[in-house]
Amino acid sequence: xxxxxxxxFPLPEVILFPGTFLPLxxxxxxxxxxxxxxxxxxxxxxxxxxKMEPGNLKSPQPEIETIFGWGTIVRRDxxxxxxxxxxxxxxxxxxxxxxxxxxxxxxxIVEKLEADSKYIEDKIFVEIFDRILYLTKRILLSEGAKExxxxxxxxxxxxxxxxxxxxxxxxxNFKKKQEILSSTDQILKxxxxxxxxxxxxxxx
Numbered sequence: 150x151x152x153x154x155x156x157x158f159p160l161p162e163v164i165l166f167p168g169t170f171l172p173l174x175x176x177x178x179x180x181x182x183x184x185x186x187x188x189x190x191x192x193x194x195x196x197x198x199x200k201m202e203p204g205n206l207k208s209p210q211p212e213i214e215t216i217f218g219w220g221t222i223v224r225r226d227x228x229x230x231x232x233x234x235x236x237x238x239x240x241x242x243x244x245x246x247x248x249x250x251x252x253x254x255x256x257x258i259v260e261k262l263e264a265d266s267k268y269i270e271d272k273i274f275v276e277i278f279d280r281i282l283y284l285t286k287r288i289l290l291s292e293g294a295k296e297x298x299x300x301x302x303x304x305x306x307x308x309x310x311x312x313x314x315x316x317x318x319x320x321x322n323f324k325k326k327q328e329i330l331s332s333t334d335q336i337l338k339x340x341x342x343x344x345x346x347x348x349x350x351x352x353x
Contacts, residue, residue, distance in 0.1 A: 155219055155243065156183050157195045157255040159211060164326055165196035165218030165239045166317035167310040176232045179253040184233060187222055195219040195243055195257065198327060215245040216331040219261070242330060264309035268335040277339040278311065284346040285315050312338040321345050
């Protein structure tokens, strides 16, 4: 794990999973300033889900989840009035330790959680993930996904965060997605997801 600082963009019910892309429209003055900060500090940004608790959303500094996705800005389209459209590529998962500052925007002191691929050799994980892939392909086929996407699912065996990536492309409960992202145990992640995709297949 590596300890570093990163600007944090809090959003309700939005998760940036590793290996995915998130388009964002930046319009608030403080987040325009955040973009300037990002351009001077490696284009890194974290997206932290706001806790959906009574009164929290109305707070000027709402409480956020302490484990969230981070990524790099790979595209930036400035607009004439100062707003911007950006594209963020998810690179990993971070755990919030504390804040370097809260104003004018949050800069968190975080631990970046490194992907450990040793679990790929674990028999339990292999069996569970093989079933996840099978059931995910069935879900995607039922939703009319293109054959190219179905075939590319096999490439996830070499993805650093395979369970998180599948969680990002399937439509299920946000809290369950956050629970999967927050787990540091890859086998537990897989166990959580296999139960979800089994339920989704039953519902077809």
